[in-house]
């Protein structure tokens with residue numbers, strides 16, 4: 024009697040064990056290691072010791088707040104571009120793809136079978152000062168000779184938008200694909216034209232997809248360093264470059280860890296505000312219909 | 313609930329319904345409407361030249377088995393499908409090429425198609441907002457309509473928080489609140505369980521009387537169509553087989569298909585062997601005779617006769633007089649509560665179903681294996697497709 028009650032009480036904990044272990048090993052433990060590292064002091068030659076050294080945070084923010092703000096800005100710009108470009112693509116595939124929907128999705132994902140770095144390097148060629156895009160435009164006089172995109176913030180944002188586009192298109196596509204076509208007919212039946220049907224029915228029902236897409240694009244875009252180092256110049260470095268540099272070049276692990284944590288806190292705060300503004304309840308409610 | 317609301321409507325039906333402005337013009341007219349679908353390179357003719365007209369305020373049903381083209385016909389009236397040929401007129405105006413959002417009809421979808429991200433109020437107000445009806449009027453009309461369908465107090469609920477029957481009412485209210493010229497309902501009760509369905513049948517009928525709007529009702533359930541409709545178009549394989557009121561459809565099926573699709577029906581075939589005055593006689597086997605009314609028959613003509621199970625009486629011996637008399641052996645007796653159902657095998661091998669009310673005591677007139685005579689009045693024999701008896 025008593026044993027079975029105990030077993031019943033333990034069952035939920037046993038059930039969450041696999042997931043819990045997974046989370047502990049791959050998420051909680053590294054986080055704790057990082058957190059403790061960010062509170063160490065010392066240097067690479069003499070070794071680091073744990074001293075509750077909060078200075079790394081203050082130093083990190085004081086020295087690198089420009090890069091932090093720039094990262095958020097670039098991430099935002101890239102996210103907005105992926106929405107503007109990705110939504111129509113997802114819409115078209117979902118509603119006009121017919122029986123070839125899966126083929127179009129595959130085509131969309133095809134370039135992403137190539138490594139992230141290679142793809143970004145190919146943008147270097149594409150955006151080069153005399154490359155296939157700018158060269159002809161300069162020759163016919165549409166652009167001045169000294170015009171360039173590489174090594175500017177624009178190049179970094181374009182690269183980010185390109186690299187994270189599928190992460191926006193796929194969730195939006197899934198949300199649109201799930202819309203019952205009869206809802207569109209019902210809207211038409213109730214006197215809504217195409218624009219009203221889109222604004223009142225399609226758009227609200229696609230918001231969960233946009234919401235997911237924004238998370239999946241904005242977060243990695245803000246912490247990316249590949250695009251900035253390949254497509255950007257010295258004045259376009261992002262916080263990811265700084266962290267990478269602190270770890271691998273300066274080897275100041277506490278500052279690197281502190282910057283990582285600061286970035287995470289900023290992103291979490293941003294996501295929280297965003298979810299609040301969008302009304303996450305609304306969004307989630309539609310998702311679980 | 314019903315009483316109160318009928319009373320309210322009687323006080324001001326004009327507030328909800330739209331009086332027919334020109335009653336002589338049919339609400340809906342279909343003229344030679346054909347619809348072809350191309351699927352996998354093959355042309356499928358779903359609707360094969362359908363014509364009918366529906367009067368203002370009529371409760372009109374399209375009845376037929378699954379796949380006979382009911383939904384396609386209705387979707388062409390709503391404007392979701394364009395006819396391959398033929399014309400569709402609403403109140404005398406040709407709307408064949410008018411898109412659905414500019415047709416003055418509304419549809420209740422089988423799956424309801426309620427907007428999941430809007431609450432009940434927003435769903436019902438959707439059409440009025442698109443038509444830019446002033447806000448105070450929207451508030452009044454939506455409130456009124458929710459009262460009619462019995463959903464007052466649920467304005468803030470999301471569709472998925474409602475039961476099937478309640479969702480059904482929202483769908484109805486969302487369409488009716490626009491005071492359309494006609495309401496199109498595609499198997500609206502199909503998803504409900506039997507009890508709720510019967511309750512909603514009565515309610516739909518009440519609401520239709522209350523608002524006075526033309527209803528076009530699609531169903532494959534013959535009893536539903538017979539209960540609710542003013543007139544029924546029985547469809548089979550893309551064509552209308554018979555268009556008449558429920559009694560006529562039931563008593564005088566125009567084709568063998570209608571006879572077998574509507575209720576239980578017995579089909580007997582034979583040749584006219586004698587005509588005396590107004591009554592023709594068909595010989596059935598050695599001893600049987602079927603009498604039927606109506607001139608216009610020729611001696612020797614082959615006829616198919618239907619007779620409804622509840623019109624037949626079971627007798628122990630051969631009946632006298634001007635009635636049909638057919639011998640057979642009882643092969644099955646099924647007790648069905650208010651009546652018994654008998655299966656009687658005739659000499660020729662044909663089987664006839666007979667219903668007998670359990671009016672007196674519990675024992676029926678016959679048991680399995682009994683030799684009996686079946687008898688019915690001449691006017692209960694109906695020769696299928698014969699113009700004379702229609």
Ligand SMILES: Nc1ncnc2c1ncn2[C@@H]1O[C@H](COP(=O)(O)OP(=O)(O)O)[C@@H](O)[C@H]1O
Nearest residue numbers: 349351356358377378379380381382383384385
């Ligand atoms: N969009 C379509 N494409 C191809 N065939 C269709 C389409 N819609 C209906 N059909 C065909 O037309 C016929 C009639 O269908 P429908 O009107 O839905 O019948 P019902 O509503 O009476 O069950 C069916 O054979 C169906 O397969």
Ligand SMILES: [Mg+2]
Nearest residue numbers: 379382383384
């Ligand atoms: Mg159908």
